[in-house]
Amino acid sequence: MSTDTIGTRIRYWRARRGGMTQAVLAGLAGLSQPYISQIEAGHRSIDSRSTLIAIASALQVTVADLLDQPGDPTDPAKTGAADAVPAIWAALLEISDGDRRKPADSREQTVASLHATNNLRLSADYIRMARTLPGLLPEASAHGGVLLAEAAYLTSTCLRHLGHRHLAVDAARIAQAAAEDVEHHAWRGAARFAYTQALPVEAAGVAARAAGRTMTDLQPHATDRDVRQVLGQLHLAAALRSAVDGQTGTAADHLSEAEREAATLGDPSRDGGFNTMCFGPTNVVLWRMAIAGESGDHAEVIDLARTVNVDALPIANRRQAYWMDLGRALAQSGRKDREAEIAFTRAEHIAPSLFILNPLARDAVSAMVRRARRRAVSRELRVLARRLDITINA
Numbered sequence: 001m002s003t004d005t006i007g008t009r010i011r012y013w014r015a016r017r018g019g020m021t022q023a024v025l026a027g028l029a030g031l032s033q034p035y036i037s038q039i040e041a042g043h044r045s046i047d048s049r050s051t052l053i054a055i056a057s058a059l060q061v062t063v064a065d066l067l068d069q070p071g072d073p074t075d076p077a078k079t080g081a082a083d084a085v086p087a088i089w090a091a092l093l094e095i096s097d098g099d100r101r102k103p104a105d106s107r108e109q110t111v112a113s114l115h116a117t118n119n120l121r122l123s124a125d126y127i128r129m130a131r132t133l134p135g136l137l138p139e140a141s142a143h144g145g146v147l148l149a150e151a152a153y154l155t156s157t158c159l160r161h162l163g164h165r166h167l168a169v170d171a172a173r174i175a176q177a178a179a180e181d182v183e184h185h186a187w188r189g190a191a192r193f194a195y196t197q198a199l200p201v202e203a204a205g206v207a208a209r210a211a212g213r214t215m216t217d218l219q220p221h222a223t224d225r226d227v228r229q230v231l232g233q234l235h236l237a238a239a240l241r242s243a244v245d246g247q248t249g250t251a252a253d254h255l256s257e258a259e260r261e262a263a264t265l266g267d268p269s270r271d272g273g274f275n276t277m278c279f280g281p282t283n284v285v286l287w288r289m290a291i292a293g294e295s296g297d298h299a300e301v302i303d304l305a306r307t308v309n310v311d312a313l314p315i316a317n318r319r320q321a322y323w324m325d326l327g328r329a330l331a332q333s334g335r336k337d338r339e340a341e342i343a344f345t346r347a348e349h350i351a352p353s354l355f356i357l358n359p360l361a362r363d364a365v366s367a368m369v370r371r372a373r374r375r376a377v378s379r380e381l382r383v384l385a386r387r388l389d390i391t392i393n394a
Contacts, residue, residue, distance in 0.1 A: 004390075006052075006363045007040040009066050013059040014040075020059075028058035043371060045364040047332060048294045049201050049244045056202070063201045067359040069163030078357070081127040081162055087134035088155060092170050095141045095148070103142035110139045114150050121154055122276060124316040124351035126161045133158065148178035149187040153275070156194040161317075161357065168198035185221040189214060189230035190275050196237045204244035211238035225265070226274035232261040233279050236287040243291045251291060258284050272314045282308055286318060289325045301329035316351040323347035328364050337368050341380045348387060355387070362388045 014020045022040070026033040031054065038044040046052055049063075056063045064070075073082035103110070113136050120129040133155050140151030152175035159168040175191035192214040196207040211234045218234075221227045239254035259281075267280035277283075285308040292300040310322045327343030330336040344365060348355040355361050365384050372381055384390075 005042050005366045006046055006066050006359065007042050009068060010036070010055060010059070011040045013061050013065065017059060025055070025058055029054040031055070041370070042366055045328070045331065045367040046360070047296060049204070050246065050294065053202055053204075053244070064163070064165070067163070069165075069359065071163060078127065078162070081130040084130040084134055085159075085162070085164060085167070088130065088137070088159065089167055091134055091137040091141075092152075092155070092167065092174065095137065095152075095174055096170065100144075101138050101142050103139055105139050107143055107147070110136075110143055110147055113139065114147065114154070117154055118150075118276070121157060122272075122315050124161075124320065124354040126158045126357070127353050129154070129158045130162060145178060145182040146184055146187055149175045149182075149184065149191060150275075151175075152178060153187075153190055153194050156191075156198055160194075160198045161354065163357075165198050165200055169195060172198050185218055186224065186226035186230050186274055189218050189227060189234060190277070193230065193233050193237055193277075196234070196241065201244065204241040205247075208238045208241040208245060208247070208250070211235075211241070228261060228265060229268070229274045229277060229279040232258050232265070232284075233277050235261065236279075236284065240287060240291055240294065243294045248295070255284070255288065255291065258287070267312070270312070270314055276315055278313050278315055278318055282310065282313060283318060286310065286322050286325075289329075290321065293325050293329055298329035298332050301325055305329075317354060320347045320350045320354060323350065324358070324361060328360070331364050331368055337371060337381075338378070340364075340368060341378060341384070344384055345380050348384060352387070362390070366390050 014022070014025055022036045023033045026036045031051070035044070039046065052063045052066060056066050071078065105113070113132070117129060117132045117136055120126075120132070136151050137155060140147045152171045156168045156171035156175060159165070159171060172191055172195035175194060176188060179187035179191050192210065196211045199207040199210075215231055215234050215238075218227055218231055222231060235254045235258035239251045239258065242251035242254060262279065262281045262284045265280060267282050268278060272278045273280070285304055289301045289304045292304065305322065305326045308322070310319045313319050323343045323346040327340045327347060330343060331340035344361065347361070365381070365388055368381060369385050369390055372378070
């Protein structure tokens with residue numbers, strides 16, 4: 001099976017379904033046959049998560065199958081990370097079973113290790129981050145409480161970006177239990193945020209409702225500024241997942257609540273606020289861009305991008321999300337590929353390993369390469385294609 005693009009995987013699974021025709025797949029997914037043809041040929045990229053869900057459902061596979069996640073563990077792009085996943089899983093199982101080792105490091109040393117691992121999260125270096133987790137998790141578990149909540153949160157975030165969502169869900173649950181043990185409401189909310197983010201895209205409705213329940217539970221503690229920041233992030237998560245689930249009214253309500261909360265809190269200082277979640281007016285615009293892209297309103301994505309400066313955000317994956325969403329919006333029409341190249345190049349420079357691990361980045365750049373074969377392929381596009389191991393036959 002080729003794992004070159006999402007389109008080749010769609011074609012592969014269509015063939016596995018008794019030679020299902022493009023017309024039949026289009027009918028089952030509620031899409032047009034020419035659209036399916038363009039996706040399979042690599043001339044267009046997938047435009048939304050809901051489209052991925054519809055195609056996967058019609059093919060009776062998961063979205064992860066179409067995205068090739070977690071992918072080949074021998075992939076050079078994942079060198080070091082894949083080797084660490086079994087050890088991370090074992091550590092999570094040990095913690096879930098209630099095993100507690102005696103700490104080998106002092107509390108201060110473990111806090112320092114957490115800080116170093118979080119710095120890798122801020123730079124979106126999830127491959128190096130994964131290597132720290134097998135040792136960090138048992139130490140944080142030995143100390144328990146907030147230290148374990150933070151370590152498990154970091155683990156959930158890392159595993160999600162590496163495509164191991166089932167393990168990311170387990171880690172988020174451990175973070176929640178640890179925060180509940182010490183009644184730390186902000187970390188309890190952060191753990192639930194990690195949980196909603198880790199759930200597969202097919203469970204968008206489940207994630208949105210889970211975020212809603214958590215917001216209700218946290219509301220009595222909203223006098224705490226940290227809790228308010230987490231509530232804002234939960235509104236954003238619920239808004240995007242509701243949009244994916246087709247609940248546009250609910251998505252708009254959550255966005256309005258997040259916007260209201262952000263207006264009263266303002267953007268956080270350079271430290272990014274509680275848990276470096278960066279909740280504030282700037283981050284709200286970035287999530288609005290993602291939701292507009294999900295709704296197919298690419299013009300709104302481009303308009304929103306002009307209203308915000310993301311350079312001050314201390315977390316790389318949010319800055320990269322801005323350039324990825326803008327690049328995809330510019331590329332969707334096929335008439336602004338040069339501007340899209342610039343956006344994708346910025347995204348790649350901000351967090352190279354995250355860009356390489358992103359299947360939607362590969363899909364979008366691959367479609368642009370195929371379109372560019374009709375003309376001279378720019379130097380920047382060649383660089384992006386080389387980074388993503390995309391062959392240019394021009």
